[in-house]
Amino acid sequence: MSTTQNAADGAAPTGATPDWGAAQAGPDFVELRRRLRNFVFPMAGLFLAWYLLYAVLADYAHEFMSRKLVGNINVGLVFGLLQFVSTFLITTLYVRHANKNLDPRAEAIRERLEGTQQ
Amino acid sequence: MNSNALLNTGIFALFVVATLFIVIRASRNTRTAADYLAAGRAFTGPQNGIAIAGDYLSAASFLGIAGAIAVYGYDGFLYSIGFLVAWLVALLLVAELLRNTGKYTMGDVLSFRMRQRPVRAAAATSTMAVSFFYLLAQMAGAGGLVALLLGIDGKLGQALVIAVVGALMIAYVLIGGMKGTTWVQIIKAVLLIVGAGVMTVWVLAKYGLNLSSLLGSAVENAPKAGEKLLGPGLQYGASGTTKLDFLSLALALVLGTAGLPHILMRFYTVPTAKEARRSVVWAIWLIGLFYLFTLVLGYGAAALVGPEKILGAPGKANSAAPLLAEALGGPLLLGLIAAVAFATILAVVAGLTITASASFAHDIYANIIKKGQVEDKDAEVRVARRTAIVIGVVSILGGIAANGQNIAFLVALAFAVAASANLPTILYSLFWKRFNTSGALWSIYGGLVVTITLIVLSPAVSGKPSSMFPNADFDLFPLSNPGIVSIPVAFLLGYLGTVLSKERDDAKYAEMEVRALTGVGAEKAVSH
Numbered sequence: 001m002s003t004t005q006n007a008a009d010g011a012a013p014t015g016a017t018p019d020w021g022a023a024q025a026g027p028d029f030v031e032l033r034r035r036l037r038n039f040v041f042p043m044a045g046l047f048l049a050w051y052l053l054y055a056v057l058a059d060y061a062h063e064f065m066s067r068k069l070v071g072n073i074n075v076g077l078v079f080g081l082l083q084f085v086s087t088f089l090i091t092t093l094y095v096r097h098a099n100k101n102l103d104p105r106a107e108a109i110r111e112r113l114e115g116t117q118q
Numbered sequence: 119m120n121s122n123a124l125l126n127t128g129i130f131a132l133f134v135v136a137t138l139f140i141v142i143r144a145s146r147n148t149r150t151a152a153d154y155l156a157a158g159r160a161f162t163g164p165q166n167g168i169a170i171a172g173d174y175l176s177a178a179s180f181l182g183i184a185g186a187i188a189v190y191g192y193d194g195f196l197y198s199i200g201f202l203v204a205w206l207v208a209l210l211l212v213a214e215l216l217r218n219t220g221k222y223t224m225g226d227v228l229s230f231r232m233r234q235r236p237v238r239a240a241a242a243t244s245t246m247a248v249s250f251f252y253l254l255a256q257m258a259g260a261g262g263l264v265a266l267l268l269g270i271d272g273k274l275g276q277a278l279v280i281a282v283v284g285a286l287m288i289a290y291v292l293i294g295g296m297k298g299t300t301w302v303q304i305i306k307a308v309l310l311i312v313g314a315g316v317m318t319v320w321v322l323a324k325y326g327l328n329l330s331s332l333l334g335s336a337v338e339n340a341p342k343a344g345e346k347l348l349g350p351g352l353q354y355g356a357s358g359t360t361k362l363d364f365l366s367l368a369l370a371l372v373l374g375t376a377g378l379p380h381i382l383m384r385f386y387t388v389p390t391a392k393e394a395r396r397s398v399v400w401a402i403w404l405i406g407l408f409y410l411f412t413l414v415l416g417y418g419a420a421a422l423v424g425p426e427k428i429l430g431a432p433g434k435a436n437s438a439a440p441l442l443a444e445a446l447g448g449p450l451l452l453g454l455i456a457a458v459a460f461a462t463i464l465a466v467v468a469g470l471t472i473t474a475s476a477s478f479a480h481d482i483y484a485n486i487i488k489k490g491q492v493e494d495k496d497a498e499v500r501v502a503r504r505t506a507i508v509i510g511v512v513s514i515l516g517g518i519a520a521n522g523q524n525i526a527f528l529v530a531l532a533f534a535v536a537a538s539a540n541l542p543t544i545l546y547s548l549f550w551k552r553f554n555t556s557g558a559l560w561s562i563y564g565g566l567v568v569t570i571t572l573i574v575l576s577p578a579v580s581g582k583p584s585s586m587f588p589n590a591d592f593d594l595f596p597l598s599n600p601g602i603v604s605i606p607v608a609f610l611l612g613y614l615g616t617v618l619s620k621e622r623d624d625a626k627y628a629e630m631e632v633r634a635l636t637g638v639g640a641e642k643a644v645s646h
Contacts, residue, residue, distance in 0.1 A: 048201065
């Protein structure tokens with residue numbers, strides 16, 4: 001995240017709008033995009049697959065889902081509650097990832113580009 | 119319950135007076151369009167997160183899901199899981215990027231790198247379609263709720279109450295704009311979640327904080343369903359078609375949320391993308407917690423009231439939560455919960471109205487009619503206010519006409535349209551470089567037309583005793599929920615429309631992507 005590569009990263013002369021194409025091609029932006037996409041796309045695929053597995057089981061595997069585990073608590077209830085747990089977990093993981101890996105990078109690029117924009 | 123009508127009305131009147139007071143105070147600084155339509159972008163993430171929960175937890179969530187669990191058991195729980203998991207789409211893929219690239223509406227983002235006028239017109243059309251179906255559901259629900267809570271059985275009396283709810287909603291939106299509406303959402307969300315939380319603890323305490331014995335008691339008190347109350351299939355397991363119908367619903371629920379315009383608009387009320395993220399995180403925790411409460415409340419209503427008594431009450435399944443409140447805490451708790459339910463409808467309706475009117479004022483008036491050159495600074499706000507009155511009146515009339523229709527069906531319709539017409543277009547627009555004007559128009563209008571056509575041809579509209587028109591028979595499409603067909607079709611249409619057109623603007627995509635990911639030049643908070 002060096003700020004010394006202005007020309008290559010789209011910092012235009014003061015007062016002009018930034019060169020978006022150059023900013024997009026800059027190595028720090030490419031890195032930011034890679035870190036965002038490498039997290040959100042697989043995670044979105046994962047939770048959608050996990051949710052659809054649950055929906056299909058609830059829809060077509062009634063006996064399995066109705067099997068009792070403890071007292072009146074059955075597989076379906078536990079499975080459903082696990083959807084809550086996974087949602088909370090993914091939320092927490094994403095916030096940690098964004099705070100640590102996305103925000104500082106985005107901020108550095110923004111400051112550089114807006115510095116030229118006033 | 120007629121003897122409690124006065125108490126219920128009194129508690130509700132107290133809520134209205136208190137919120138109107140706050141709305142008037144909050145609106146003192148409302149001057150510009152950014153103030154009126156985006157609350158000056160001055161709310162914090164947590165505040166907006168609570169308001170999102172307020173916007174999202176409609177009467178269908180509270181009364182509908184608790185009732186569905188009480189009567190159909192596990193199948194009711196499935197709704198809440200879809201409604202919750204859906205928030206991950208908003209968190210991971212939509213909220214922050216949307217906040218960084220738009221000003222007031224979904225149309226801002228969709229038209230960013232397209233030809234402005236046709237795309238804005240399309241975005242405004244689908245915004246208004248979704249808002250209208252959602253509004254109808256809430257207004258129709260108000261009628262049914264009144265029958266239950268105030269003992270007003272006559273259609274005329276119910277129509278009068280729908281008109282009063284509508285007039286109040288217009289007042290909130292006109293006076294308070296987005297800031298006032300947001301405060302109403304916050305107050306309502308706190309009341310709703312605290313109320314549901316107290317009832318949950320109360321129910322669990324009756325069973326020694328043991329969920330298993332609560333479930334056992336629910337089974338004992340539901341002789342018709344019996345053990346089946348605890349497993350899936352009671353509502354949707356009847357045949358191959360109903361099973362497919364459920365899968366279709368599950369898809370629309372999980373993909374619809376991030377395309378609901380009144381939810382999307384909430385991301386513009388915070389100063390930065392980071393605050394937009396924080397607001398989604400708050401919303402996810404609050405909404406998740408609330409749906410866990412409804413699980414206990416639903417089975418609690420089955421155990422302490424019983425499905426037969428619930429289905430025999432004026433509001434049918436929707437009366438489960440209020441009847442449980444009465445069984446637990448007598449008329450006073452019933453009055454409180456009834457007032458909270460009313461507040462819920464009122465707040466959601468206000469949120470939808472401001473969204474639809476903002477879309478008209480910003481997308482159609484300012485950008486299409488005036489081509490983005492509004493000379494008079496106040497004109498956009500003036501148009502938004504006038505549109506709010508028109509939408510209010512139309513939704514009062516629509517609500518009176520739709521009184522008695524199935525609320526869950528109307529809400530599912532709104533989700534299906536949002537998932538088919540809006541979400542594919544938003545995702546393509548944010549992530550696909552090649553996407554263009556023709557692709558956006560194909561996916562919005564295509565999604566809208568396919569969804570509505572399939573619904574019109576579905577058994578929900580004709581051919582069955584429970585249909586809207588039971589005596590007509592044009593149910594050519596077997597499913598009540600169109601999502602499983604309409605969502606893939608809309609994605610496909612967006613793809614085809616794009617590749618069949620030569621238009622391509624890589625430079626504009628570079629600008630959009632850099633802005634979206636970094637927040638360069640994003641709209642800032644208004645300082646007064």
